[in-house]
Amino acid sequence: MTAENSSALVRCTDLTRFRLAPNPGPMSLDGTNSYLIAAAGHPGAAVVDPGPLDEKHLQELAAGSVELILITHRHADHTAGAARLHELTGAPVRAADPRHSIGEPPLQPGEVISAAGTEVRVVATPGHTSDSVCFHLPLDGPGGSVLTGDTILGRGTTVLDHPDGRLGDxxxxxxxxxxxxxxxxxxxxxxxLPALDAVVRAYRSHRLDRLSQIRAALAQLGPDAGVPQVTDVVYADVDTSVRRAAENSVAAQLDYLRSLREPA
Structure with a gap:
């Protein structure tokens, strides 16, 4: 789906639909997927990640009855529209970061929320950011579903927003x-994507491969090599539009290796 037809409401699973926000870019891919959770026949919905402060997008999300707004993490492409959607619907906003919660307490790890006619389980998943959470819908079909925010992406791999995001986490x-x-x-x-466990294994393998590349770069450049120098080696072909993201990931990996007291 492209930004031109982002207003279409797309069915994903038994319990979820989404609208694509009109904010495509190097980091946001096609844009932010703003999800609506609702059991069949239930009059209200929970919105996950309202996305940017785009009035048309938010009006479309607010067209039905919204009873709760949930946030996966603090980045503006997920949160900027939350306060306005709260104004439009009166629904409280809940996030792990208290600065993004409105009207109700912040989310707690392991919390089970009853909303939109179903059960939403809060899974703490720091790493992309320190406040990242995922939302597990165990009743959403045979295997359930998980709204993963930026912890798992539909394409590519996740950037660690170091120093707030840490590789060990x-x-x-x-x-x-x-x-x-x-x-x-x-x-x-x-x-x-169809299977979380398989995607996680692929993500972990990618991270371990990158760590091997970082070790090799340090062996070539010396133990005190800085982030820009290591990035030049490990991400030699990276586009300039995502250079900063690559440097953040390198910084997180260097921090992780040095925390293990490995010889650098």
């Missing part, structure tokens, strides 16, 4: 998600 979050099995992956950017 992220690897632990992947372990936590893998336990949920072959749930449908509902990412905030990119297409829906």
């Amino acid at each position: 992220y690897l632990a979050s992947l372990d936590r998600l893998e336990i949920l099995g072959p749930a449908t992956v509902l990412p905030a950017h990119g297409p829906v």
Whole structure:
């Protein structure tokens, strides 16, 4: 789906639909997927990640009865429209970061929320950011589904927003998600994916491969090589539009390796 037809409401699973926000870019891919959760026949919906402060997009999300707004993490492409959607609907906003919660307490790890006629389980998944959470819908079809925010993307891999995002936390979050099995992956950017556990294993393998590349770069450049120098080696072909993201990921990986007291 492209920004031109982003107003279409797309069915993903039994319990979820989404609208694509008109904010495509190098980091947001086609744009932010703003999800609506609702059981069949239930009069209200929960919105996950309202996306940017775009009035048309928010009016479309507010067209039905919205009873709760949930946030996966603090980045503006997920949160900028939350306060306006609260104004339009009166629905409280809940996020792990208290600064983005309106009208109700912040989310707690392991919390089970009854909303939109179903059950939403809060899974703490720091790593992309320190406040990242995923929302597990165990009743959404045979394997359930998980709204993964930016912890798992529909295409490519996740950037660690170092120093707030840390690789050790992220690897632990992947372990936590893998336990949920072959749930449908509902990412905030990119297409829906069929099996969370398989995606997690691919993500973990990618991270470990990158760590091997970082070690090799340090062996070539010396133990005190800086982030720009290591990025030049490990991400030699990266586009300039995502250079900063690559440097953030390198910084997170260097921090992780040095925390293990490995010889650099």
